[in-house]
Amino acid sequence: MKIATKLWIALGVLILLSPLGLILPEHFQAGSAWGEWGADEIGKLVGYVPEGLKRVSELWSAPLPDYAFKGWEEKGLGRLSFAYIISAVVGSVLVALTIGLLGKLLVKRANNA
Amino acid sequence: MHIPDGYLGPATCGVFYAVMIPIWVAASRIVKKTLRTKQVPLLAIGAAFSFVIMMFNVPIPGGSTGHAVGGVLVAILLGPWAAAIAITVALVVQALLFGDGGVTAIGANCFNMAVVIPFVGYYTYISISGNSAINAHRRVTAAFIAGYIGINAAALLAGIEFGLQPLLCHTATGQALYCPYGLKIAVPAMLGEHLLIFGWVEAIVTALVIKYLQKQTPELLAQEAN
Numbered sequence: 001m002k003i004a005t006k007l008w009i010a011l012g013v014l015i016l017l018s019p020l021g022l023i024l025p026e027h028f029q030a031g032s033a034w035g036e037w038g039a040d041e042i043g044k045l046v047g048y049v050p051e052g053l054k055r056v057s058e059l060w061s062a063p064l065p066d067y068a069f070k071g072w073e074e075k076g077l078g079r080l081s082f083a084y085i086i087s088a089v090v091g092s093v094l095v096a097l098t099i100g101l102l103g104k105l106l107v108k109r110a111n112n113a
Numbered sequence: 114m115h116i117p118d119g120y121l122g123p124a125t126c127g128v129f130y131a132v133m134i135p136i137w138v139a140a141s142r143i144v145k146k147t148l149r150t151k152q153v154p155l156l157a158i159g160a161a162f163s164f165v166i167m168m169f170n171v172p173i174p175g176g177s178t179g180h181a182v183g184g185v186l187v188a189i190l191l192g193p194w195a196a197a198i199a200i201t202v203a204l205v206v207q208a209l210l211f212g213d214g215g216v217t218a219i220g221a222n223c224f225n226m227a228v229v230i231p232f233v234g235y236y237t238y239i240s241i242s243g244n245s246a247i248n249a250h251r252r253v254t255a256a257f258i259a260g261y262i263g264i265n266a267a268a269l270l271a272g273i274e275f276g277l278q279p280l281l282c283h284t285a286t287g288q289a290l291y292c293p294y295g296l297k298i299a300v301p302a303m304l305g306e307h308l309l310i311f312g313w314v315e316a317i318v319t320a321l322v323i324k325y326l327q328k329q330t331p332e333l334l335a336q337e338a339n
Contacts, residue, residue, distance in 0.1 A: 003330045007158045014165045021169040021180070030172030033179055034302050035275050035292065036117055042293070050119075052282060052290035057119035062212030067168065088168055091206055092161035098202045099160045103153030106145045 015088040019081035022067075026077060064090070114179070114271050114303070115167075115207065116222055118215030120292040121274060122282040129220030129274075136197065136228060143194040152191060155333070159187040160199035164206065167213075171314055179311035182226050185234030185263040186319045189256060190326075190333055196231035221274055225267040234263030234319075247331045253324045260319030261312045265304065268311075272296075272303030 032041065039057050043049040063070075067087035068080055121129075148156065163183040170178040188196035201223050207213040214222045241255035276296030279289040292299070326333050 003333065004154045004158065006329070007155075007162075011158060011161055011165060014162070018165060018168045021171075025170050025172040025178045028172040028174040030170075030174060030176055030178045032177065033114070033170070034177045034306060035120060035271070035294075035299070036115060039119070046293045048288060048293075050289045050291055050293050051284070052122065053119035053292070055119070056215070056217060056291075057117060059118055060208075060212065060216045062208075062210060064210055065212040067211050067213070084168070087211060088165055091164050091210065094210070095164045095203050095206050096157040096161045098206070099157040099199060100153065102198065102202070103148070103150075103156065106141055107148050107150050107153055 011092065015085060015092065018088045019077075019084045022080060022084050023077060067091075114182075114222075114226060114268060114307075115204075115214030116218040116225075116271060116274065117212075118217050120215070120278065121218050121221055122278055122291045123217075124281060125274060125277065126217045126220060129218075129224050131220070133220045133223050133228075136224075137201065140194045140197045140201075144198055147192065148195055152195075156187075156191055156195055156199055159183075159191060159196070160202050163187060163200050164203040166318065167203070167207070171311060173306065173310055177306060179306055179314075181260075181311065181315040181318045182230055182264060182267075183315075183318060184226060184230035185238065185256070185260045185315065186322055188231035188235040188263075189238050189259070189319070189323065193231040193235040196235070197227045200227035200231065221271075225271050225274075229267045229270055230263045233266040234259040237262050247334050248327050252327065252334070253320050256323040257316045257320035260316040264315040265307050265312045268303045268307035269300065272300035275299035275303065 037045065039049050039054050042053065064087050068083045072079060072083055166183040167180050170180050172178050182200070184196055184200050187199050191199070204214060204222050204227060205219060208216050208219050208222070238255045238259035241258060242252045245251040273296065275292045275294060276299035278292035279295045282290040284290065294302070323334070
């Protein structure tokens with residue numbers, strides 16, 4: 001088997017296991033990463049929501065926020081795990097395609113030696 | 114370590130975008146010269162691997178979470194400049210599509226994770242592994258230490274970026290406009306949790322994959338001269 005094929009299979013296995021990154025923090029009651037709290041959460045932590053933080057945090061609305069479908073926040077771990085896997089697939093395909101495209105633009109045939 | 118929108122003030126965001134633009138240009142030029150066409154699929158897998166590994170949030174029970182980046186690994190296999198491009202792409206997709214890391218903070222997050230991690234990690238690895246044989250155990254040790262140091266260097270920097278905000282941007286009454294935690298809280302928090310927990314995750318991932326590749330596909334490790 002070619003090296004690349006082996007590595008793609010390994011990546012596929014990692015993607016299927018990725019919901020562990022969702023389930024383990026839930027199980028051990030771990031919260032957000034340090035410095036990655038939402039505006040409401042930071043309001044509770046420091047007693048006020050910094051003005052600029054509130055304004056800028058609303059600038060961008062991601063289509064798959066936190067690797068889940070919009071409105072699925074309260075759907076339970078099963079469905080969230082499903083959305084997590086879909087996000088991992090969509091994300092890694094997009095990342096790999098972008099690199100492939102950049103590779104076509106950047107890497108010239110002269111480097112084929 | 115993905116700084117969200119709203120935690121860094123406009124000056125900090127601007128500075129890091131300004132720093133990153135020449136780095137991205139230089140990385141493109143160097144990769145154009147050194148990367149071979151057959152290495153492009155490997156770079157694509159490396160970038161996708163980094164993207165997925167960052168989804169494996171490791172909990173500190175009752176506390177926060179963190180994750181490995183895989184940046185040192187990609188740098189060992191394809192060189193730090195190629196790794197900078199791979200991780201930049203992963204971080205941009207995370208910010209735009211998944212809201213993981215702020216769009217305004219892409220410059221800062223790329224500097225921390227796509228520049229500091231691969232470069233610090235790569236040169237740590239090179240200086241420890243020296244000219245040892247491809248299958249030498251020393252290379253696994255070097256990968257382990259490089260993973261640990263690389264991610265902790267980035268965590269320290271992220272802590273400083275967070276911690277400077279209350280000094281840089283505040284209201285007349287002293288309320289912070291962006292990240293409300295100063296250096297005395299942000300640096301120990303960011304660096305501490307990476308020194309204690311997440312640094313070891315990056316170290317183990319890097320070392321295990323290098324050990325596996327030594328056995329399975331040693332030719333991949335021989336390309337690292339790039």
